[in-house]
Amino acid sequence: MEPHPFGADPAESLPLESLSVEPLLTSEFDADPGSVYGRLRRTYGPVAPVGLLGVPVWLVLDYREVLEVLRNESQWRRDIRYWRARAEGRLPREWPLLAGYEVRQMMFMDDEEHLSARGTYHAALGPFQDSHTPQGWELRSAVVAYADELIAMLAAESGSAGFADLAAQYTRPLLLMVTTRLFGCPVELGDELVMDLWRMLDGGPDAGPATGRALAAMTRLAAHRRALPGDDLTSYMLLADPTLSDEQLGRELFMNAVYLTDITGNMVCNTLLEVLRGNATVRRSLSAGLIGETVNRAALANTPVANMCFRFAARDVQLGNFRIRAGDIVSPSSAAAHQDLMAIGSHLVDSTVSTRAHLGWGAGPHQCPTAARELAGTIVTTAVGRIFEHFAKVELTLPPDQLPWRSGPVVRGLRLLPVRYELSGSSPARRPAPGRTFGSSGGVVPSGTGARHSDRHEWSLLASLRRLMFGGRKGA
Ligand code: HEM
Structure with a gap:
């Protein structure tokens, strides 16, 4: 240079x-x-x-x-x-960007303390890193199943051709479902958690209380999994470092929730946007089946962690x-x-x-850990891939320069991603079976955690997803 x-x-x-x-x-x-x-x-x-x-x-x-x-x-x-x-x-006083920085977790540590926390994190995320372990395989299958189910719900609600907001009706619920599952949450995480993380990252006026609420939720989860360990990231963190208190673990989960729900969700939307707005190299890599490369190119054009x-x-x-x-x-x-x-x-x-x-994953000692990158890459490519698998046609309903972006110093993320879509003739989402249950679309309800995912739980998850996606419009 x-x-x-x-x-x-x-x-x-x-x-x-x-x-x-x-x-x-x-x-x-x-x-x-x-x-x-x-x-x-x-x-x-x-x-x-x-x-x-x-x-x-x-x-x-x-x-x-x-x-x-x-x-x-x-x-x-x-x-x-x-x-x-x-x-x-x-x-x-109450500078809104301070709230998140005052949460003492791995990202804001240096040297030995940082290395040791990163080691715990690596050990805990390792089983989910790729599809060679049962946990990794099951998580990946679940992402496919969740994505298919969300598209089927969209079709059931709005028809095989219609309008959708792919941020609110697809990406956000998808990432909440993945986070709920990876973290081993006894009940699904609500959209309010995502909103609280937005408020903190964007430095909104109520960033302080929003951070407090999200932290409290994660600390409760840590206490729950200490009492009742499962096959999830929270339990594996405790296994890797049993000295972690509920508060410490809650702080680490909180930071991971930011990356999983918000940052990964924005990467999904930004990648979809680059394809839809006609970014030639992103499209070319997508049609060549180089979906990982599609993400690299989208990260270069519009990285979600805009300012680190x-x-x-x-x-x-x-x-x-x-x-x-x-x-x-x-x-x-x-x-x-x-x-x-x-x-x-x-x-x-x-x-x-x-x-x-590209610096989408950061660089140097604090760059996104390998296991997290592998996982995030799979989630993004699956989420983007399933859209183009199911939809014969999908186009923006607003010119790209009129799309509403969030205002904030950290994240480059869309508020909405409004599209007009048409399902492909062969899409299974055209034929939502009556009485279909969660995970029935060829996806997997994990064997290790199957007992926890009772029918009742799945139906309540489905019901709350309907609320999340259709926000009372249908009174769901
Ligand atoms: C596409 C999605 C993702 C992107 C673009 C992304 C990007 C980044 C970036 C840029 C950093 C470095 C920040 C800095 O140095 O200031 C980072 C760090 C980190 N990411 Fe990711 N990330 C993603 C997904 C994830 C996921 C899914 C997880 C967890 C499950 C995760 C966990 C972490 C952690 C723990 C750190 C802090 C590492 C440290 O301080 O040593 N990330 N990520």
Whole structure:
């Protein structure tokens, strides 16, 4: 990558808090973050000072600098106690983005403490990582069954051709069902959990209470599985580290719930969107059956974790054109880095060559763990694949530039994904059998946990899904 043409001038050596910053979260940013990143890059170079809900932050824009921040753990710390403004009590009262960062779990740990927590996590997620174990195989079969069942419900409710919101009526319930199952929840997780996670990540006004509610739910789940272990991630976490208290385990589950329900769900929607809006390389890889590659390309074009977790400078350091002081906060932007990457390597975008250089999974010691990536990749490819398997025709009902995006500093996610669809003639969803039960569409109700999934449980899951999908419209 070319060295940046800007030189540091004296104003740029001023402390972050004394620079005048433009607010990042504007309506322009919601609609077209790329143009904001581009303007910041032209004004400041690879690193720009911005305001995040009233707090100045260094936004790291260029690929090379983002990689440096993600990889150099001794310089860029995750522990929030390194943040000078917080330590000195200079943050606005109830700054909405703080709630999530105050939850002390693996993502916000450094060094040995982080490594040991990551080890526990690897051990616990291992059985679900791929389809070679009974747990992995059963989970994957369940994802297919859930997806088919949701499409069948859509067809039963709206007909073999009609309109649907693939975010609310397909992706969100699908991810809630997967999370309920993976975590071993005795009852299904509700849509309210997803909304609470949104409120926290997007820095809404009630981010604090929303975080508290989601944490409390996960802590109750931890206590439940300690008393009644099962074949699920919660129980395997306890097996891997029996010293975890319910509160500690609740905090780890909480973070995983963010990734599973929200981030993976957004990856599903963003991938569907790239296909529907006609992204040529995404479409090409999809029709070539390279569905994993489809996800890579969608991640490059529209990564769900647009701006990664904050890091804090351990020592004074030069980054881009600025002198960053010890204790300053930086936000590495994978979305902006991808823009930079595409500008320098446009051949990647035009060809069908793999482009794993994307930062959709992060990089360095805190990157998404392998087992989680494998699992997420399977969920995304299955969820996207089942749509194109069942639907002969599916098209957006709004022009892509009018789709409503969430407003927030972390996630690039759609509020709705409205489509017009037509089921294919051979889709089993055209023929929903009367009295069909959950998991009957060729999918599997797992043998290990089958006893827990009684008919009664499945019918209540189905009933609550109907409420979730059709939100009272049909009085379900
Ligand atoms: C398509 C879906 C997913 C995407 C795009 C994604 C992306 C990411 C990214 C970008 C990071 C690094 C964040 C940073 O450094 O600030 C990360 C970390 C992490 N992800 Fe994923 N993730 C996904 C799915 C999952 C799933 C399904 C799980 C769990 C079941 C998971 C668990 C984690 C954990 C535990 C970390 C923190 C690792 C650490 O701090 O050492 N992710 N993920």
